[in-house]
Amino acid sequence: xADTITDPTGAATATSNAVQLSGVTKRFGDVVAVDDLxxxxxxxxxxxxxxxxxxxxxxxxxxIAGLELPTQGxxxxxxxxxxxxxxxxxPVNTVFQSYALFPHMDVRANVGFGLEMRKxxxxxxxxxxxxxxxxxxMGGMGHRKPGQLSGGQQQRxxxxxxxxNRPEVLLLDEPLGAxxxxxxxxxxxxxxxLQREVGITFVYVTxxxxxxxxxxxxxxxxxxxxxxxxxxxxxIYERPTTRFVADFIGRxxxxxxxVAGRDEVVLAxxxxxxxxxxxxxxxxxxVTVRPERLTVHGxxxxxxxxxxIDGVLESAVYLGNAIxxxxxxxxxxxxxxxxxxxxxxxxSAGDDVTVSFEPEHASVVVG
Amino acid sequence: xxxxxxxxxxxxxxxxxSRRGFLLGLPAVVYLVVFFVIPLGIVxxxxxxTRTRTGRTELRDWNLEAYERLGESVVRAVAFRSLWIAVxxxxxxxxxxxxxxxxxxxRKPATRNLLLxxxxxxxxxxxxxxxxxxxxxxxxxxxxxxxxAEVGFGDGRILFTNKAVILGLVYGYLPFMVLPLYAxxxxxxxxxVEGARDLxxxxxxxxxxxxxxxxxxxxxxxxILVFVPSFGAxxxxxxxxxxxxxxxxxxxxxxxxxARNGPLGASLSVMVLAVMLIGTLVYFRQGGRNL
Numbered sequence: 001x002a003d004t005i006t007d008p009t010g011a012a013t014a015t016s017n018a019v020q021l022s023g024v025t026k027r028f029g030d031v032v033a034v035d036d037l038x039x040x041x042x043x044x045x046x047x048x049x050x051x052x053x054x055x056x057x058x059x060x061x062x063x064i065a066g067l068e069l070p071t072q073g074x075x076x077x078x079x080x081x082x083x084x085x086x087x088x089x090x091p092v093n094t095v096f097q098s099y100a101l102f103p104h105m106d107v108r109a110n111v112g113f114g115l116e117m118r119k120x121x122x123x124x125x126x127x128x129x130x131x132x133x134x135x136x137x138m139g140g141m142g143h144r145k146p147g148q149l150s151g152g153q154q155q156r157x158x159x160x161x162x163x164x165n166r167p168e169v170l171l172l173d174e175p176l177g178a179x180x181x182x183x184x185x186x187x188x189x190x191x192x193x194l195q196r197e198v199g200i201t202f203v204y205v206t207x208x209x210x211x212x213x214x215x216x217x218x219x220x221x222x223x224x225x226x227x228x229x230x231x232x233x234x235x236i237y238e239r240p241t242t243r244f245v246a247d248f249i250g251r252x253x254x255x256x257x258x259v260a261g262r263d264e265v266v267l268a269x270x271x272x273x274x275x276x277x278x279x280x281x282x283x284x285x286x287v288t289v290r291p292e293r294l295t296v297h298g299x300x301x302x303x304x305x306x307x308x309i310d311g312v313l314e315s316a317v318y319l320g321n322a323i324x325x326x327x328x329x330x331x332x333x334x335x336x337x338x339x340x341x342x343x344x345x346x347x348s349a350g351d352d353v354t355v356s357f358e359p360e361h362a363s364v365v366v367g
Numbered sequence: 368x369x370x371x372x373x374x375x376x377x378x379x380x381x382x383x384x385s386r387r388g389f390l391l392g393l394p395a396v397v398y399l400v401v402f403f404v405i406p407l408g409i410v411x412x413x414x415x416x417t418r419t420r421t422g423r424t425e426l427r428d429w430n431l432e433a434y435e436r437l438g439e440s441v442v443r444a445v446a447f448r449s450l451w452i453a454v455x456x457x458x459x460x461x462x463x464x465x466x467x468x469x470x471x472x473x474r475k476p477a478t479r480n481l482l483l484x485x486x487x488x489x490x491x492x493x494x495x496x497x498x499x500x501x502x503x504x505x506x507x508x509x510x511x512x513x514x515x516a517e518v519g520f521g522d523g524r525i526l527f528t529n530k531a532v533i534l535g536l537v538y539g540y541l542p543f544m545v546l547p548l549y550a551x552x553x554x555x556x557x558x559x560v561e562g563a564r565d566l567x568x569x570x571x572x573x574x575x576x577x578x579x580x581x582x583x584x585x586x587x588x589x590x591i592l593v594f595v596p597s598f599g600a601x602x603x604x605x606x607x608x609x610x611x612x613x614x615x616x617x618x619x620x621x622x623x624x625x626a627r628n629g630p631l632g633a634s635l636s637v638m639v640l641a642v643m644l645i646g647t648l649v650y651f652r653q654g655g656r657n658l
Contacts, residue, residue: 067561087564100562104580113576114566161566
């Protein structure tokens, strides 16, 4: 069974670009929603546009769909310039945040709408509708109206309605936003499996970093209309390049620093760290280290090959599976996340400690 | 104790609630009974009453004679003329109002309100006066007639014809079509149209398959609001139609005032009411199914 599933990385090695945005800018009056965006999305990839609300991610998606036209720049789908093409002439389909199911049509009519518009004949259409309804496990619900379905079921119908057209690219605009947490997590897995199964390029817009990290082959982080970083979820998490990306995805510590040469930065306390960056000497940067990458030792007991900072333990919060220590160092506080230990082995407030981290777990960020 | 008392209290509260509701509605109920239900009862009673040789209506010897006379060709011709004029007026109103309502509901909210006020401006002056104004315009040397001739629109002398009546009805009732249509179209979630466009529908197909069916409640409400008063119209045909060709409204008035045939006037009134009521019910039923 598992062998029949298309390997997403295998598909990603094909060099063709499903979607190519070049210099795309979108202005609404004086507001720049999307600012000079360049992005290539590989064929067969699950790509997420991640960012807070108002960052331009939905506008970007709508420009691919043809629901908005770029003020400047070009949108290509499989190498073909989309130009002024209306949405109905583009080889993409959208799953809307609000689902946009037609309230006056039953599930089958909703799912079959795209096929009907493309004048697929009745027998073929019925077969495809049945396939799509089955795919999203909505069998037996074909004659219900959207108003008679739960949020999760509506979401599935919206998905089936788009997938039944076998688009070259499927655009999803926060499709899980309206669902409760449990259902959302279940749908995340199902969506990812579905994408592997049908082998269609997914462009997924979300503000939920966990969702993006869980499902995506690659993530593009957007902020104020600009694409800050495009990379695999792991690279985005482990090697963020900007302060915004580091902060938006997971929790982190920022240690203010200054660049001193190609592979050295100086922390605020004068400590020198061997970290490479592309920034000019004297640039103000920050060194970011995730709380779980920091280790707490008794004062002076940290291994020599790690970077060490002395401090005083301020508080310990027990979370069940972890403990969060807040450690006060000379010029700021650090958050450290450790696996939970039994009560007797825990450090307590007031302890003199040394915090250490491997240099490769730290990143230099700007902004 | 309390467990026994609770349902009783609830019942008392419910009764008090419904008593309050009744009292609040009472003034309107009294008004409607006195000025609507009782007169309607009188009309129905008249329709079965006896007409004496002198033209008096006497409430005795109840009979169906007045209803039998509804089958006469004169009455039928009057009813059908009224019907087609009302249908034509309704369809013309719909054709004019739909694009306008669509236009208004797709403007910015501030512009929308301004345009809606503009639609309602005619209500600020009296209907009778506005209808007389048309008479001036349609006069043989009136502005409308001269402009029509000037632009090669043919003979613009339509005063005292059915065309003039339809023109007057459309003019008078257009806002009644625009407003419900606007309310219906404005309510439509535009992401549905985007959804349709995304699913390969052309602009026209998206309209036909999504906007039109979802605006149907407005089409139905507007059509009823225009059709019902057009069917029974009296003032407009009297002023612009010259009453050479009778319509239902003027025919009923004639029966009471000139022909002194109360029962026939009453039976025709009852028929008109019944037709409108059945039409409305059927229309609503159909609309309800489509939603």
